[in-house]
Amino acid sequence: MITELTINDLAIIDQLHLQLAPGFNVLTGETGAGKSIIIDAVSLLLGGKAGTESCAPAPIARRSKARST
DSSP states (O other): OEEEEEEEEETTEEEEEEEOOSSOOOOOOOTTSSHHHHHHHHHHHTTOOOOGGGOOSSOSOSEEEEEEO
């Protein structure tokens, strides 16, 4: 289970640190707030591939990490 998630410089997220509670966690927000980007960051941490939309001249994701129990 992921207990903490830190994302830096991924798409529109400059810096984010989430501490997740045991059990069920919900991400809510307005359209364009970055909910899907958080899910994409978890996917990348788990070995998923970045899509072509992540390609840019400058680095999109320099550093992301998660802590699990």
